[in-house]
Amino acid sequence: MTRMTTPITAGSHWAGLALALVLGSGCSTAPPEPLTPPPQAMAPEEPVEIAPELPPPMPVSRWDAVFAQARAALQARDWMAAEQALAELPQTLAGEDRARRDFLLARAAFLRGDLDDSQRRLAATRNAATPEALRIERAAFSAEVAHLAGDWLASARTGAGILSEQVGDAALRRAVWADLNRAEESALAAELSTATDRDWRGWVELALLDRRAENRQALQEALQQWRSEYPEHAAAVPLPGGLDYIARGPASPSRVALLLPLSGRLAPAARAVQDGYLAHYFAAQARGEPSYALSFIDTTAFESATAAYRHAVAGGAEIVIGPLSKEAVTELGQLPERPVPVLALNRTDSDALQGGSALVQLSLAPEDDARRVAELAYGSGARRALVLRPAGERGARIEDVLRSSWQTLGGSVVGTASYASAEAYSDNVKNALNLSASEQRASDMRSMLATTIEFTPRRRQDIDVIFLLADSPAEARSLKPLLAFHYAGNVPVYATSSIYSGVPDPRDRDLNGVRLTELPWLLGSNPGLRVAIAAGNTGSDNLARLNALGADAWLVQSRFAQLQAGADALLRGDTGLLRLDPSLRLQREPVLAIFDGSDLVQP
Incomplete structure (x- = not known):
């Protein structure tokens, strides 16, 4: 040959x-x-792991059974059952019991999608008597919320604070390092210039030297120097991200x-x-x-x-x-x-x-976009979704991945509309928003009253996000204006990267406001x-x-x-x-x- x-x-x-x-x-x-x-x-x-140092247990309380019931409901992502359980507690709780109740209510509010209420309740616990175990749990929850909101440095900083007390938590080390890698280099540099906590400075310095090393030898030397400066650091053994294998x-x-x-x-x-x-x-x-x-x-x-x-x-x-x-x-x-x-x-x-x-x-793989778009929407506070997708195997496959990720996070899919042709776009969107049912009710009312009445169709009110899984920019540019036409213009729209060609196009003005997942390469890396x-x-x-x-x-x-x-x-x-x-x-x-x-x- x-x-x-x-x-x-x-x-x-x-x-x-x-x-x-x-x-x-x-x-x-x-x-x-x-x-x-x-x-x-x-x-x-x-990786080599250090045995985790577990925090002391919660102090005994007469309300432990109620707290346990609420926690079990939150674990199942049933915020309503958790709030119902906590409603049995007296309003005059004080000290540690009040802190525990407010923290659990903050978690329930987050699952419900009320991010402002969640933050308000979480802030209330900071001034109360707080057991050490609850303090660490609260910090972990704060890091999770910051991560889902895209506040990478806040999430990493909080996680690093927990690690300074629980150095053996491999999953948390992984999460801190990932959030530092999500942050822009300029943000890391600004953080380093103001950071006073030595442990946190070590994390940021490590992320920056990995980002800035000119070549392998320079990186190896920088890692050796960093380890000599931070021998007891939570990231020292092993180095995060697999950097140990570079150091060798x-x-x-x-x-x-x-x-x-x-x-x-x-x-x-x-x-x-x-x-x-x-x-x-x-x-x-x-x-x-x-x-x-x-x-x-x-x-x-x-x-x-x-x-x-x-x-x-x-x-x-x-x-x-x-x-x-x-x-x-x-x-x-x-x-x-x-x-x-x-x-x-x-x-x-x-x-x-x-x-x-x-x-x-x-x-x-588009499945990676679908998983990420679910996380982004959930982090914004959305919980009830409508999915618009093309008919066929590919559309069904992407929806399945999105739905699985969305429901795992705690969201619900209240409706799905699939379309097979451009001619069907408007009718499919209209039906997905239940406008046909609204029009039928108006028609029934006219018949019953035997008179003409003024009528504005009312779309369904049980959605707070729309996932647009269009196959192409042309599809997306046709569908997005129809959402406004059918009274859903104020509902946030999230999409995968398939709605963008990768080349700037004036016609994309019809996609104004759509949030999507995209490659860093197309955003300036x-x-x-x-x-x-x-x-x-x-x-x-x-x-x-x-x-x-x-x-x-x-x-x-x-x-x-x-x-x-x-x-x-x-x-x-x-x-x-x-x-x-x-x-x-x-x-x-x-x-x-x-x-x-x-x-x-x-x-």
Whole structure:
């Protein structure tokens, strides 16, 4: 078979992109550094944990049975039952009992969606006699509320305060580090300039040095210095996010192969991924980072993805990135043995066999958008949702993921409307809002009174958020104005990234006010790399999301060893915050954006 490997050379069509990145590298943020993945099977390792220091129990109270009943109801997310139980308590409660009641009522108000009442009741407990166990529980609840509201630093600061007393809480360490990674670098720098608590300063300094390190060696030195300054810190052993595996300093790979369909139907998508990867590759070269051999293999020239993979291995690849299609990834996932690890650029529906080296899956799965959009809406105080989605398997699948996440949080879906054609948009929206029933009532009233009456249709009042799961910007631009036309213009609308093309469009003014999940890449992350891709004149910058996927392929490859931290592994990518699940799928957390007129901005 003819060898279909394309090495990077000065004469290749990527030379313009390389030159643009070398000249423009000063504008780009420093990406993570190359790192050799383990050649053996990569099963996520459990982090070293310190036994948690449990807080003392609540003091005994004559009202313990009532408090226990309310807590059980809150655990089941039944705020009404919790409030009914607490109503049995006398209004004249004092001291610790009053603090416990007000805290439980604050939790119930949050579940109910009344965020102002929740905060008012929570504030009332701060001046009351508070048992230590309740104080820690209250802090954890405050951190959760701040996290759902997108106040990352407040959430992280509160969580770090709890960790200073309970250093062994691995889940809380994970949450604090994730919130610090969600915060903008400028916000971290501002926080550091005013922070006085030494433990909190340690957290912020660690997040900043990880963000700012120029290369692997600089990061390793910075981590060593940080540990020497904070040897007893809650984040010191192990370092969060899998940074311990960076600190150990493995060597870089000598050869990397990308398996992409560089010809045929998927060629434009493949070249967009390729350009995103190369943007990071050449930026790293411009900073003088260690070089490695890189080749691209056209998967369409082989009879199967397996054959392309074996060709890459025979050529000496130490890690394989790709393939791109779901079918090809599924095929590699069923291989009983893989000599070198794979970073696949799609996600399979079934678990991959993990005999041999790992198969890690990175993708732009819309399910990740659906989960995130549920969290964002819930954090805003919405609890009762109407779902608008296209008919068909894909719309049903996305709704199922959204519904599951929404209900797990504590929200309810009070109605769903699916549409099969543009002609049906108006009728479907009208019926979903129960306007037809309102009109029928008016008609019945006219008949009964035998006279003409003034009438304004009244939509259903049991919704406080609308989830718009449109397949395309055109669908969304048609549906959003219909909501206002049918008297639902004041209901917040949340959507997935499918409503935005990735390219500014004046027609998006019809989406004004819609909140959606989007890639950091499209909201300004790594601007130098985007400029370089455009300057390379490859034409792929119109497929910006796939550029971002390629950029994150480089990121994950460069920090592949961090994935050995398992659930602790965390990477701040251009497609979102990346976490590894037990099936070695990288779950992606996009960010909140909003349409301001036709412009997409971060609120």
